[in-house]
Amino acid sequence: MPALPLVGQTSFAYREGELADFLAGSIRNMEIISPDPDGLDDAALRMTTNDTIFVLQVYPDDMCLDCIYSVVYELQAAGNPPLNFSIDLVPISIFNEVTSIYDTGAVHSTLYGTEYRRCIADYDILFFGSGDVYGHNDLSHSSAAVTRSFARLGRGVVFTHGTIAEGAGVSSYSHENFASLTDVSGLTTTPNWTYPYYTDVTLVSEDVTNPVLHYPFELPHEFEVNTTHSRGQVVVSGMMWYKKTGLLFPGMEGLYMHTYHNPDYNSYSGYFNYGHTSWEPPAEWEAKAMMNVMYFSYHGGRGTAVFVSDTFGFPCETVVDSILWSADVPGTSELRVYLKASPDGVGWTEWIPITHSHPIPGIVRTARHWQYMVQMSRGGAEDLPVFHWIDFYLTNDGVSAELVIPETGAVSSCPCQPVRFRVHSLSDIILDDATVEINGRLYTGEEYFSLGPEEDIISFIPGDMDCFDDGDTVSGSLISVDNLSGCGLVEPVEFSFIVDLSPPEVISVYPSSDTIISNRQPNITSEIIDEIAGIDPYSITLSIGDSLFTVATPALFWDGHFLSFRTLLMGLVLPDTVDICLSVADSALYCAPNATEFCWRFFVDTEGPLVELVQPEDEGYISCDSTEVIFRFYDISGTDFVGTIVQFGEESFAYPDGMESFGDTLLIFPLTSSFSDGDSVYISVSGFSDIAGNPGASRGWWLRFDLSPPEIISLIPTPGSVSSRTYQPIGVVATD
Structure with a gap:
């Protein structure tokens, strides 16, 4: 069909590559992946392999659980080919008890968050990580034998920092059982006396076409890694791909990434030196290198796939000037595009092959309706083409x-x-x-x-x-x-x-408003929600007195839901009265963000109550054989009498046994026993604290009973005597 002239031409592009576009077409031996790994739209087409790579990660007890699988799941769809992992977790303390690859045991599924029972033979890859010095854990003799049996099945084994390792000097240790798996790993160890750290690695192999450098990710010549160091690894067989950039001390290779294929077992193993920073996920490229190592130990399948689009068109006569598409075609795989056209949506041309960015054959160049077809064929087992989008560059006077x-x-x-x-x-x-x-x-x-x-x-x-x-x-x-x-x-x-017209809402704070705490360096926390736009972290300010803190403050942490300010980390000591204001805005755009301010006050009390004896007075003398002893307590927070012990002589009384309290200041203890003149009894009070939980210091007093009156022993002058003094002193001498 000849190209027709248009009235006033304008060029525009029509793209298909969204999820709805692929759902509208017909698919054979392909799958729709969403979102598109290229990040440009929400879907792409990929040849199906029906393969899920099952991984058992053996991690050191009490070490990071999600450092590995979180980045694997994040990156698995972004490589070429895209991968599909299912990672289960088991601690090494449990793995070291296994005696056979067919023993079943409980593992934790990272996909579903549940525990279920599997045997080691069910997996494709054994993955040992993540923890510095591997959490000071070696394999047991039995688990090392199980690992070797697993490799003999032709499966993959991945080792990380501190597994195959040997220290010396002040850091002397030896993972003998890991090091014994040279037939699996291609590595052994030698005592390592020094540990220079490094954060970047360089490709050292000349075999730059090896698939381990290209699938699923194209690894660069150099890349940065989390801080790590060597632990005495020595290459026996296999290929070292990356090591520390620059020179190390003599005899130290700085091994970072290594792979080994045992032709007798037909097993594939890898080592990469991630894990020194135990709780830090892999850096971007070391995560990708890790996935290349994991993929090295697994093989996919082959096949052919076809996608036929839905028809599309325009109301005006239109010319297709060129067609471009984005696709990943790895290795020896192939991808071909065909086009057919119709002037009215009824009569159609044959399928015509199209070459990327080349002139369009005249038979399908000018029309109002088109349909395209994508064919894929896999080359090697790893070669899975991915079709991202197709752009039609057209000309007409349409808008x-x-x-x-x-x-x-x-x-x-x-x-x-x-x-x-x-x-x-x-x-x-x-x-x-x-x-x-x-x-x-x-x-x-x-x-x-x-x-x-x-x-x-x-x-x-x-x-x-x-x-x-x-x-x-x-x-x-x-x-x-x-x-x-x-x-x-x-x-x-x-x-x-x-x-979103509503500001964020402060749900709760700690310490709560108008409460009293006993710690001058608490973690001050707040739960903040904004259900629509979410919180803008850079809007968050926390003022304490005259000091202002933001998320740039090292002691202020925001996880998207909870705000935490660590006064201890900041070196901030709170006064008795603390006034706080929290300001926060949401992430809504185009008009001013919705903002709110929440202010509250709390108090800090770090001293326990003081106690004094109110009754009896006069240094504890009592003139009656029974009475009440009254204690007065002083504390800004108020006294909590629960736990108070009154020791009276040899007897102990726990509050409220026989006692009576008035508010949080007075405690009355009745003396119910009878006492004789001259008796002395020691009474003490202890175990009390204030409302904030600060304990008070115990105190005691001697109670002395004086039940007899004073005795007059002489009179001056004596009765019946005659005084010659004009001013005679008169006196009485008495004792008590």
Whole structure:
């Protein structure tokens, strides 16, 4: 079909590569993966292998559980080929008790978060990691034999930092059972006296075409790693791929990544020196290197796959100028694209092969409707083609448009959020019939649309009565806009955003408002939620007195839900009265973010109660044979009498046994026994604390009983005597 002239030409691109595009077509021996590993859209096509690589990770007890599988699951779809792992966990303390690869035991599934029973023979890879010095754990004799039996099945084994290792000097230790697996690993050990650390590695092998460097990830010549060091590893067989960049001390290779194939067992093993920083996940490229090592120990299958798209077209006669597509075609695999065309959607051409970025054959170049086909064939076992998207570069006078704002899925803080589109047309745009559909309702015409300020921008602005409410999900599309040439919109432009008009909410704080604590360096925490936009971490400020802290403060931690300020880490000692204000905003866009401030006060009391004896007075003398002893307690937080012990002579009384308290200051202890004149009894009080939990110091007193009156022993002058003094002193001498 000859190319037809168009009235005023404009070029535009039509892309297929979204999930909806692939769902609309027919698929054989392919799978849709979502999102697309290239990060550009939400789906891609990949040949199916029906393979799941089952991994048993043997980790040191009390070490990091998710450092490995979290990055594996994050990256597994991003490589070439994409992979599918299922990783189970078992601690080495349990693994070391296994005596056979067919023994069943409990493992933890990282995919489902549950425990179930498996035997080691069920797995494709044994993975030993992650922990510095492997948590000071070696294999047992029996588990080393089990590992060797596993390799004899032709399975894969991966070793990490501190497994095959030997220390010396002050760090002397030897993992003899790991080191005994030279026939599996290709490595042995020698005493390692020094441990220079490094954070970058360099490719040292000249075999740069080896698949372990390319699948599923293309490894660079150099890359950064988490801090690590050598532990006496010596290469016996296999290939060392990476080692520490630069020179080490004599005799130290700085081995980082090594692989070995045992042709007798047909097993594949790998070693990579990650794990010194026990609780830190692998850095980006060491994670990818780790997955290359894991994939090295596993083989996939072969096959052929076909995808036929749904038909697509345009209202105006259109010319296909060129076609480009994005695909990963590894190794000896192949991917081919075919095209057929129709002027009316009824009569179609044959399938015509298309060459990427080359001129389009005339028979399918000009039409109104098209359909494309993608064929894939696998080369080697690892070679799984991935088809990301296809772009058709076309020419007509149709109107094309793209969304400017808001971004798809964005959260807006504007109640009347406008939607702006950039339009492409050689002739002027007419807004009379411009139409947006939102949640099933149509908005048409200049009442809702405007041009500018840039000439190629049209804006949809809801009227005052059509604005949005908090929490609304606004989904719609620009479905119509025409130009003076009579051509309309080539394809609808979808948009979707969420309206968030509410600020974040502070759910709880610790210490709570108006409470008293006994620690001057507590962890101050707050639970904050924003169910729509989420919290903007850079908006968070915490003021304590005159000091202001942000997420840039080393002692302030935010995990997306809980805020924690560690005063001990900051070296901050709190005063008796603490005034705090927390300011936080959400991540809503386009208008000012929704913000809130929450202030509260709490108190710090680190001293226990003081106690004094109120009754009896006069240094503890009592003039009656029974009475009440009254203690007075002083504390800013108030006294908690629970646990108080009154020791009276040889007897102990636990509160509230026979006692009576008034508020949190007075405690009355009745003396129910009878005492004689001159008796002395020691009474003490202990075990009390304040409401904040600060213990008080015990105290005691001697109670002395004086039940007899004073005795007059002489009178001056003596009775019956005659005094010659004019001013005679008169006196009484008494004792008690």
